[in-house]
Amino acid sequence: MKQYKHLIKPYIIWAAALIVVPLIMIVLYAFTEEGNSVLTFSFTLENFAKFAESTYVNVIVKSFRLGIFTTVLCLLLGYPLAFIISRCSEKSQAFLILLVTIPEWINMLLRTYAWMNLLSDNGIINNLLEMLGMKPVSMMYTDFSVIVGLVCNFMPFMIIPIYTSLSKMDKSLIEAAYDLGANRFQTFRKVIWKLSIPGVLNGIMMVFLLSVSTFVIPKLLGGGQYMLIGNLIETQFISVGDWNFGSAISMILAVIIILFMRLMKKMDTQEE
Amino acid sequence: MKKKKSFFARFYVVICLAFFYLPILVTMFFSFNSSKSLTRFTGFSLRWYNELLQNVEISKAVYVSLSIAVMATVISTVLGTITAIGLTRSRKIVKEILLNVNNMPILNPEIVTAIGLMLLFSSIGMRKGYVTMLLAHIAFCTPYVITSVYPKVRSLDPNLANAAMDLGATPFQALIKVIVPLIKEGIFAGALLAFTMSFDDFVISYFVSGNGVKNISIVVYNMTKRINPTINALSTIVIVVIIIVLVVVNLIPLLARKNTVNMNHRLHHVIGLAAAAVLIGVMIWLGAATNGKHVLKVYNAGEYMDLSLLEQFEEENDCQVVYETFESNEMMYTKLAAGETYDVLIPSDYMIERLIKEEYLQYIDWNLIPNKKNLMEDVQNKSYDPGNRYSCPYFWGTVGILYDKTVVDPEDLKDGWELLRNPKYKGNLYMYDSERDSFMIAMKALGYSMNSTNFDEIEEAYQWLIEQRDTMDPIYAGDDVIDNMISGNKAIAVVYSGDASYIISENENLDYLTPDQGTNLWYDAMVITRDCSETDLAHAFIDFMISEESALSNTEEVGYTPTVESAFEEMKEGDYAGVSSYIPDTENPNNEIFGYQEPKVKQHYAELWTKVKAQ
Numbered sequence: 001m002k003q004y005k006h007l008i009k010p011y012i013i014w015a016a017a018l019i020v021v022p023l024i025m026i027v028l029y030a031f032t033e034e035g036n037s038v039l040t041f042s043f044t045l046e047n048f049a050k051f052a053e054s055t056y057v058n059v060i061v062k063s064f065r066l067g068i069f070t071t072v073l074c075l076l077l078g079y080p081l082a083f084i085i086s087r088c089s090e091k092s093q094a095f096l097i098l099l100v101t102i103p104e105w106i107n108m109l110l111r112t113y114a115w116m117n118l119l120s121d122n123g124i125i126n127n128l129l130e131m132l133g134m135k136p137v138s139m140m141y142t143d144f145s146v147i148v149g150l151v152c153n154f155m156p157f158m159i160i161p162i163y164t165s166l167s168k169m170d171k172s173l174i175e176a177a178y179d180l181g182a183n184r185f186q187t188f189r190k191v192i193w194k195l196s197i198p199g200v201l202n203g204i205m206m207v208f209l210l211s212v213s214t215f216v217i218p219k220l221l222g223g224g225q226y227m228l229i230g231n232l233i234e235t236q237f238i239s240v241g242d243w244n245f246g247s248a249i250s251m252i253l254a255v256i257i258i259l260f261m262r263l264m265k266k267m268d269t270q271e272e
Numbered sequence: 273m274k275k276k277k278s279f280f281a282r283f284y285v286v287i288c289l290a291f292f293y294l295p296i297l298v299t300m301f302f303s304f305n306s307s308k309s310l311t312r313f314t315g316f317s318l319r320w321y322n323e324l325l326q327n328v329e330i331s332k333a334v335y336v337s338l339s340i341a342v343m344a345t346v347i348s349t350v351l352g353t354i355t356a357i358g359l360t361r362s363r364k365i366v367k368e369i370l371l372n373v374n375n376m377p378i379l380n381p382e383i384v385t386a387i388g389l390m391l392l393f394s395s396i397g398m399r400k401g402y403v404t405m406l407l408a409h410i411a412f413c414t415p416y417v418i419t420s421v422y423p424k425v426r427s428l429d430p431n432l433a434n435a436a437m438d439l440g441a442t443p444f445q446a447l448i449k450v451i452v453p454l455i456k457e458g459i460f461a462g463a464l465l466a467f468t469m470s471f472d473d474f475v476i477s478y479f480v481s482g483n484g485v486k487n488i489s490i491v492v493y494n495m496t497k498r499i500n501p502t503i504n505a506l507s508t509i510v511i512v513v514i515i516i517v518l519v520v521v522n523l524i525p526l527l528a529r530k531n532t533v534n535m536n537h538r539l540h541h542v543i544g545l546a547a548a549a550v551l552i553g554v555m556i557w558l559g560a561a562t563n564g565k566h567v568l569k570v571y572n573a574g575e576y577m578d579l580s581l582l583e584q585f586e587e588e589n590d591c592q593v594v595y596e597t598f599e600s601n602e603m604m605y606t607k608l609a610a611g612e613t614y615d616v617l618i619p620s621d622y623m624i625e626r627l628i629k630e631e632y633l634q635y636i637d638w639n640l641i642p643n644k645k646n647l648m649e650d651v652q653n654k655s656y657d658p659g660n661r662y663s664c665p666y667f668w669g670t671v672g673i674l675y676d677k678t679v680v681d682p683e684d685l686k687d688g689w690e691l692l693r694n695p696k697y698k699g700n701l702y703m704y705d706s707e708r709d710s711f712m713i714a715m716k717a718l719g720y721s722m723n724s725t726n727f728d729e730i731e732e733a734y735q736w737l738i739e740q741r742d743t744m745d746p747i748y749a750g751d752d753v754i755d756n757m758i759s760g761n762k763a764i765a766v767v768y769s770g771d772a773s774y775i776i777s778e779n780e781n782l783d784y785l786t787p788d789q790g791t792n793l794w795y796d797a798m799v800i801t802r803d804c805s806e807t808d809l810a811h812a813f814i815d816f817m818i819s820e821e822s823a824l825s826n827t828e829e830v831g832y833t834p835t836v837e838s839a840f841e842e843m844k845e846g847d848y849a850g851v852s853s854y855i856p857d858t859e860n861p862n863n864e865i866f867g868y869q870e871p872k873v874k875q876h877y878a879e880l881w882t883k884v885k886a887q
Contacts, residue, residue, distance in 0.1 A: 004357050004358050004360075004361045004433070004443070004447070005358060005361045005362055006358065007354040007355065007357055007358030007361075008354075008355050008358035008359055008362055008366070008370065009358075010351065010354070010355075011351060011352075011354075011355040011358075011370070011414070011418075012370065014351065014411075014414070015370065015373050015374060018389070018392070018407065018408075018410075018411040019373055019374070019376055019377060019411065019415075020373060021392055022385070022387075022388025022389050022391060022392045023376065023380075023388055025388055025391040025392055025395065026384065026387060026388050026391065029391060055882065055883045055886050056886070058886060059886045062886075077288065080284060081284065081285060081288045084281045084284060084285055085285070087281075096285065098518065099289055099292075100289075100292065102511075102514060102515075102518075103292045103293065103296060104468065104472070105468060105471070105472065105510075105514050106296055106299075106472075106507055106510060106511060106514075107472060107474075107488055107489055107492060107507060107510075108472060108474065108489075109474060109489055109492045109493055110295075110299055110492055110503065110504075110507050111295040111296065111299070112295075113299075113310075113492070114294075114295030114296070114298045114299045115295050116752070117298060117302070117310045117311050118294065118295065118298060120311070120756065120759065120761055121756075121759075121760075121761035121762065122311060122759040122760055122761050123311050123759075124298065124311055127311065127312065138699070140761075141747045152291060152292060152295065155288075155292070156292070209379070209381060212381070213381030213382065213383055213384070215383060215475075216474060216475070216493070219750075220752070223705075223747040223748055223749055224703075224705030224747070224748025224749060224750060224885055225741070225746075225747065225748045225885050225886075227882070227885045227886035230381070230383050232882070232886070233383055233384075233387065234383070235882065237387060237390075237479070237606065238599070238600075238602070238603045238606055239599075239600055239602040239603055239606070239707075239878075240602070240875075240878040240882075241602060241605065241606050241609065242875070242878070243391070246387065247387065247391070250381075250383065250384045250387050250388075251384075253381055253383075253384060254380050254381065254384045257379065257380065257381060258379055258380075261379050
């Protein structure tokens with residue numbers, strides 16, 4: 001079996017070149033100033049100092065608030081769906097899970113454009129309201145439109161892992177709980193919920209990661225004033241041209257996320 | 273218990289699925305619309321499918337998306353699988369380090385991964401395009417393959433391969449015949465995940481691609497300016513294909529079970545052959561694409577050219593035009609600074625001044641451009657490039673206020689730019705998400721020069737914008753303002769004159785105003801880069817674009833004001849008769865042209881603008 005040990009060698013080189021080096025590049029840029037050339041090193045902490053300004057702190061706070069809100073909403077809406085699916089017959093389980101995943105194969109941007117057409121002031125929903133004789137509602141470029149877009153795009157990432165852990169669950173445990181006199185609520189809280197925690201944590205990680213760093217959906221559905229951390233990074237690279245500051249923000253984002261993930265992993269292992 | 277819940281549960285499932293499928297159904301539905309509108313259905317037609325077939329940009333993008341997804345899937349699945357197998361035999365420390373590194377792209381936000389890769393490619397001087405995109409896709413797909421294959425390998429009995437080898441199998445045979453079939457499920461799941469991630473990727477491709485190589489997502493993203501239902505037609509086709517594939521994939525196991533193992537085997541061969549055929553096809557196409565012809569690389573703002581002109585130019589000159597678009601002058605500059613090479617650029621005045629100062633451009637040889645005689649006097653010899661030594665004017669115009677005549681009181685128009693702070697129209701206006709134009713408005717409203725470098729004046733303008741933001745709740749829109757104003761979503765918008773002409777031609781309730789306080793008089797012009805290797809072709813291109821016929825069809829298509837006299841006169845009397853935005857106001861002494869900004873001043877503006885937007 002020793003023969004296979006060498007199989008990881010190509011990937012070690014690959015990972016070093018295309019995972020580790022890029023991360024080092026970001027750190028390098030974050031701690032240097034001016035110019036987009038790597039050869040002119042001049043160490044600085046200015047890029048981080050700049051970030052301490054209240055505007056940028058607000059951007060981070062706003063991004064995390066939105067990320068947390070989206071994640072909670074996805075959990076609240078996704079858990080029941082995953083639960084219902086896991087209680088269906090095997091055939092319909094596979095079918096329903098397929099239905100949940102198909103939208104993810106359609107271009108995310110296209111789906112977001114469709115939401116723009118649905119939600120805009122003269123959009124499809126408002127046209128329908130008008131036909132029914134109701135007053136139009138302004139929905140585009142608000143928290144509402146952004147959250148609709150995020151939840152619609154990211155909820156499947158919550159549903160799938162929760163469904164996976166629920167479907168793996170030994171059904172006899174639930175029967176046992178009933179037999180031992182637990183009511184429905186107790187059974188759910190003490191047995192089902194407990195056993196689905198790994199899936200829930202996985203889902204939370206996925207959705208939070210995606211929603212906290214997104215920049216396309218807020219830009220399209222929230223307008224230019226909907227500035228999140230992802231947008232801030234994008235503008236630094238694409239329009240302002242300050243790659244050093246952009247790298248510093250990316251680094252801060254990456255560090256916060258990785259700390260968060262560590263925390264979740266810890267919770268996960270504790271549960272086990 | 274199940275039965276009792278049934279109704280409510282079913283209802284909930286239906287609601288959730290409706291929520292997921294609503295945007296998709298809307299997309300499909302409007303692909304059959306006979307008009308361009310994406311909100312009002314005017315009648316059934318297959319018009320957009322027809323246009324899809326003729327749209328070269330989209331078919332190239334489909335090809336790029338598909339071929340990259342297939343190759344990235346194949347390579348990352350092989351790489352990921354052998355790594356996962358190797359990992360189970362490695363020392364603990366190696367295993368842990370590698371697994372942790374492998375987790376980085378999964379745990380890191382996509383945008384961070386994208387930026388890291390972009391920095392890597394541009395600092396080693398790699399030409400951005402197909403290869404960088406493929407490398408990046410393999411880089412972010414492989415970790416997912418490893419995470420789905422590794423647990424399966426770990427759960428195998430380590431003695432299995434040994435047993436096979438004891439029975440005379442070579443290590444390779446043991447791998448293929450024993451191990452791989454046992455972890456088939458994990459490999460399949462990983463490959464599926466890789467394909468999905470790659471096919472749908474936007475963020476990473478957006479940052480690492482270049483030189484005209486675009487996947488579907490990038491094309492869609494560039495379409496914001498004037499959303500085009502052809503892309504709806506494309507997604508309808510994608511959906512139908514996915515459904516067919518799913519049906520086939522779900523039917524095959526049923527059929528295979530009936531027809532014994534043999535069938536299953538044959539099927540594997542078929543799939544393998546198909547994959548190989550696709551790969552070979554890709555290689556051939558890649559070889560053919562770079563074959564012989566002269567290539568001219570043009571970089572222009574999005575939706576800013578009649579694309580049929582490019583085909584005509586290609587035919588006349590037996591060459592190939594690689595046409596790329598940018599969202600803003602700054603984005604164009606970033607790409608240029610990152611080492612991408614283009615032959616002809618079409619930036620705005622102040623950016624041209626900057627490019628001249630930073631020596632990115634070369635002189636135009638006007639002897640090679642006989643059509644220069646077509647240019648009007650008004651657009652030549654401007655402050656950004658005195659004597660037009662570097663640039664040939666392309667389109668020109670102003671920035672102004674587009675307003676709804678049925679909503680805005682004519683009395684209020686007298687306030688000029690202050691109209692944008694009139695509380696009557698609170699929540700009823702779009703600002704343009706552009707740093708320089710927004711500061712221009714504030715500066716002009718305050719009576720300063722829009723090129724001011726006086727930090728006190730800049731501060732005052734900043735306060736003007738902050739106050740406006742807080743009292744008026746404006747939307748800082750990008751090019752989506754065009755569609756929004758056509759459908760009459762809000763009463764007031766700041767727009768470029770050319771967009772105004774187009775919008776007014778679609779929505780008659782609107783009119784355009786350039787305030788007396790003055791505005792930005794702008795010129796976009798064609799320039800040739802210093803690194804241009806096809807100077808003859810570049811000059812031919814410029815000459816072609818200012819020929820009378822090209823200029824006319826160009827302005828007809830995009831609505832901006834041409835720099836060619838005859839085209840201007842014809843459209844002024846024709847399609848755009850009476851549309852005030854079509855004739856730029858050159859009389860007002862308060863109008864200015866944007867000038868070059870010192871890096872320090874520029875940085876200051878950029879920071880303040882970020883603060884205005886980030887409430």
